[in-house]
Amino acid sequence: MSKALRVALAGLGTVGAGVIKLIDTNREIVERRAGRAIEIVAVSARDRTRDRGVDLARFNWVDDAAELAAREDIDVVVELIGGADGPALTLARRTIAAGRHFVTANKAMIAHHGLGLAGDAEGKGVAFKYEAAVAGGIPVIKGLREGAAANAIGRVYGILNGTCNYILTTMEAEGRDFAEVLGEAQRLGYAEADPSFDIDGVDAAHKLSILASLSFGSKIDFGAAAISGIRHVIAADIAQAQALGYRVRLVGLAEAQPEGSTTAGLFQRVAPCLVPANHPLAHVAGSLNAVVAEGNFVGRLFFEGRGAGEGPTASAVVADLIDIARGEYGPAFAMPVESLAEMAPAPAGERRGRAYLRFSVADRPGVLAEIAAAMRDAGVSIESLIQRGTTPDGGVLVAMVTHEGPERAVSDALARLEGSQSLIGAPMLMHILDV
Amino acid sequence: MSKALRVALAGLGTVGAGVIKLIDTNREIVERRAGRAIEIVAVSARDRTRDRGVDLARFNWVDDAAELAAREDIDVVVELIGGADGPALTLARRTIAAGRHFVTANKAMIAHHGLGLAGDAEGKGVAFKYEAAVAGGIPVIKGLREGAAANAIGRVYGILNGTCNYILTTMEAEGRDFAEVLGEAQRLGYAEADPSFDIDGVDAAHKLSILASLSFGSKIDFGAAAISGIRHVIAADIAQAQALGYRVRLVGLAEAQPEGSTTAGLFQRVAPCLVPANHPLAHVAGSLNAVVAEGNFVGRLFFEGRGAGEGPTASAVVADLIDIARGEYGPAFAMPVESLAEMAPAPAGERRGRAYLRFSVADRPGVLAEIAAAMRDAGVSIESLIQRGTTPDGGVLVAMVTHEGPERAVSDALARLEGSQSLIGAPMLMHILDV
Structure with missing residues (x-):
């Protein structure tokens, strides 16, 4: 020895x-x-x-x-x-x-x-x-650096923050609103006194930038990640998502888009997403973490376990x-630093997908027409729409899911509605994880 | 370079x-x-x-x-x-x-x-x-040899044969019987012309014996694994399991029981099991594989992916x-061979758990009383029982779930019923995965 x-x-x-x-x-x-x-x-x-x-x-x-x-x-x-x-x-x-x-x-x-x-x-x-x-405790650095090393990995994503997942899945199970569940999590020690690194998605984005580097053989580029957190998710969002067959999860997602395409480059985003109920991430409950990597030979790999705490981290x-x-x-990032590629950030607007949009609106005639017109003018096609119940800020809830299209069209529609007297508070946009 | x-x-x-x-x-x-x-x-x-x-x-x-x-x-x-x-x-x-x-x-x-x-x-x-x-393609050897190496692992188990999981989940989705789905899988190339290594559990047991060695730091002891396959699972078993909140999966499970307990030693078994619907293994569909390892610091780790085929294996x-x-x-098994422990096989009969039992019985008075008496005499307590419908061999189906007890009691009850004129064909026993 x-x-x-x-x-x-x-x-x-x-x-x-x-x-x-x-x-x-x-x-x-x-x-x-x-x-x-x-x-x-x-x-x-x-x-x-x-x-x-x-x-x-x-x-x-x-x-x-x-x-x-x-x-x-x-x-x-x-x-x-x-x-x-x-x-x-x-x-x-x-x-x-x-x-x-x-x-x-x-x-x-x-x-x-x-x-x-x-x-x-x-x-x-x-x-x-x-x-x-x-x-x-999930050996995902090793899984990417070594286990999946033979693959070109096109996409890596997952649930990277246990505090957010605890809050979202508790809201889901108990139908309660964000602030209330956060307060409880803080009292129980599951959330920090200053929870912003967790709930605003920064912690997940730190982790995502590391996973992206390992997956794509590229330099870490934390600054290029788009980050939004879960502060503005309300109980009604989760209920609507469930009615449509989805769960709401804070997902960190990175993609390497091949050169030559309109979406070429490194895409990194942390945001609350709608995850189909039959997707493995939909089953990740409480403070668990999970990571999915998609390799060109291995297919989809899924890792799940405890993402924080004394025992798992030790x-x-x-x-x-x-x-x-x-x-x-x-080498720490699977290859010498000088071999890591410089990948330009991908233009997010060109990325295609479906989205969930929720508005809190004034209860008077013409509001729905105004929203629908903004969608039409931006070229956004609506797959389903529901107007039901009220939001915590006293408005009427209008929720919709769009057909697949470029993400910039949805941003454009929201820009058209900015400052509208019909809207109470900011709209909620969540992309749908169709992978 | x-x-x-x-x-x-x-x-x-x-x-x-x-x-x-x-x-x-x-x-x-x-x-x-x-x-x-x-x-x-x-x-x-x-x-x-x-x-x-x-x-x-x-x-x-x-x-x-x-x-x-x-x-x-x-x-x-x-x-x-x-x-x-x-x-x-x-x-x-x-x-x-x-x-x-x-x-x-x-x-x-x-x-x-x-x-x-x-x-x-x-x-x-x-x-x-x-x-x-x-x-x-799942990096589970690496996950155990290195990723979870800091842990004393008490239990490792999983779905280790994609052919069996394809057959069982197809039976589940389509309500069809084993022979029919096997035949189709053979025509489609998902099962071998001679499928016995897969469907009788031998392939899964080979893999389990390797996982056990890595997990427990013990010598491989394939010969000590108890092995049964999925040939005798019928569509009605899967339907009954679903009605009770379970899925049927071929599970390879190994446990290291500490010295001094009545169950001390290395327990290894491959057998069709009832898996609770909310357990991660219940969501493993088609030909996917999955492995769970339980470490004393990391808690439960779950790995899922494609377990066979050109791309994943390459x-x-x-x-x-x-x-x-x-x-x-x-070292191949995480430590020098001379450091691997000799673990005696654990006495399976002392292991405690719940079980599913299904009988195909003659349709005449007294049959149920005979079965119930055998259970009573063996000390098996029944949690739920259902008598409904018929089995492919023309009998009446009686299915039950036992309360937790030593496995030997259930074996004893079945031994008491051996040769009974009331039973048509052999009873089906599946343990319930309560972990």
């Missing part, structure tokens, strides 16, 4: 404590699988006194996480501090520069600085691994450590 | 042709991901003249596959001949003995000889890889080649 892999943990929140518990609990099976022991040597966190349910006295305590990078008694630094910049990024750069392996769960940092860090790691010949950054972090212990690691 | 990985293909059936097509079609992306070119150098098959839809003239043709093992111009041999013994095993042994990497899709050979081959490969420091052997074979090209490979 080779000598132990010596690990430092920076950040001792839920996940950090989980990593310690996992290595304590599964020491024997992890050592057999890794071919050597995995030993935590040093730890660092802001508050030394907080009770984390694990014995920290046996580890070296370091006040400044950045010091971990330079320690001769450490092979790998695991960064669980969080944040795209600041101490996490400093630690990442110093660790790699010092020729040590680096493991992180930090999707924001990867979305913003992953290419640079991966390039540095290649230069130093060390591992830069991040299985825990996307979809928690499972992913330690899987990375086992790979490092085995010496089974290579 | 390093020099190309030089590959020989032994066996040019559907999968072999698929591997050639994949490497031709995806050459550029595969080379970027692998870090070097993957070149097929030599091929071998029984019939040189058959049109396989690919140009073979550019490869060296070798009549005797075993010769591939010794060629100096080859780095990896891919075995797609099939069969647990014979030419496939000879080729495997010679290739590894000659210090060359070996990739196979041959579950039967692994189930019977995998430990020996893996030990030989360790001795020689070469790769022995088999992602295509289980669940086709995808898995080339994923193995990419790992080899990258140098990212290690």
Whole structure:
């Protein structure tokens, strides 16, 4: 048996404590699988006194996480501090520069600085691994980087934020509105006190940009992702969707459109979508995550599991450590950074699809005619329309599903209605996942 | 860029042709991901003249596959001949003995000889890889060997045979009986002319024994798996199951029961089961495969995709080649063979669960009383019972679901009824998947 892999943990929140518990609990099976022991040597966190349910006295305590990078008694630094910049990024750069392996769960940092860090790691010949950054315990980074590596992947999509899925599926099951369910989720600890990264889709977009890079062999381009969240989904949207045979899910979707087509380029969008009830994503309930990848030889692959929390995230972090212990690691994004393609963002307007539109309107004659005229003038053809009930803002609910057409036509129709006195509040647009 | 990985293909059936097509079609992306070119150098098959839809003239043709093992111009041999013994095993042994990497899709050979081959490969420091052997294109070998490697896995189970799932879900959708759907599947090429390996559960059991070894860190023990197939499932079973909120699926299930319990040991069974309608396996339709693994930190992981066919299987074979090209490979069963535990088979009778029982009975007084008495005397408690309609053999159908209890009690009840003049044909027993 080779000598132990010596690990430092920076950040001792839920996940950090989980990593310690996992290595304590599964020491024997992890050592057999890794071919050597995995030993935590040093730890660092802001508050030394907080009770984390694990014995920290046996580890070296370091006040400044950045010091971990330079320690001769450490092979790998695991960064669980969080944040795209600041101490996490400093630690990442110093660790790699010092020729040590680096493991992180930090999707924001990867979305913003992953290419640079991966390039540095290649230069130093060390591992830069991040299985825990996307979809928690589901080995989807490995699934794309290695499992589906033989395929040209045309589309990757999924449910990448457990908080949003918990809120949407609770709204669905209980017929309640967004604000109420969010408040409850916050009280239960399922949602952050400041939930905007989750519910506005930014967290899912960080993850999506990473999946897109791995899937398409392209550079991460987080800035090009179109992002909208679930704040404006109301109970009536979910009810209408169900009546039409759909479920509402926050879907992150990326497509690589071939050159030469009008939609050529990299398409990335996070938005609430209508998912057909018989699609695998429609069955993903509660805080679960799921990812679908479509390869030109393998067809559709579907991965589902727990996307966050102590146990699943620790499972992913330690899987990375086992790979490092085995010496089974290579370029972070499946190929050297210099081999990753530059893909221009695809023009979203040319993309074709169907859409769900919901308006809250004033209860007086001519309103429906005004909406219908805007649709006609924009070239949007209506597949079905329902006017029933009222919305929380006191308007009458009008919901419709369009026929397939270019997305810009729907945007055009909504632009024509902007400022209309007939509408109460902004309309809701959700694309339909017809894949 | 390093020099190309030089590959020989032994066996040019559907999968072999698929591997050639994949490497031709995806050459550029595969080379970027692998870090070097993957070149097929030599091929071998029984019939040189058959049109396989690919140009073979550019490869060296070798009549005797075993010769591939010794060629100096080859780095990896891919075995797609099939069969647990014979030419496939000879080729495997010679290739590894000659210090060359070996990739196979041959579950039967692994189930019977995998430990020996893996030990030989360790001795020689070469790769022995088999992602295509289980669940086709789904990267489940990698998912267990690496993705979930940090976990103690207590249970692994899934739908491991696409032919059976196609037959069962077609019976379900169309209300037809087994023989009729099997005949149609054979005409359509979805089932073999001799379908027994598939429909009697042997193929699924080969795969299950491999998943169990990876999951539990134990030696493969195919001989200890209890195996029954789907021949005796009738349309009425599926209809009754649906009425009770279940779907019928052929499930391969393995559990590692902790020492000290009455059920201690390795439990492996392939059998048609009743799966609750809201369980992920209930949504697996047609010829898809799916695998669930339950880890003590990650929770439940679910993988689904295409389990067979040219494209998915080629995808898995080339994923193995990419790992080899990258140098990212290690022990075949996640740890050295000598580290794998010997687990004694678990005593199935002590396992607790609920069961579905269906009898075809004579239409005369006293029959139900006889069955009920046998249940009572064996200590089996009945949760629900239905007597309705007739079976294909002309009897009256009696179906029941038992309360939870030891499996031996149900076996005991059936033994008490053996030879009874009231029963027409053998009773059908299916366990309920309550996990």
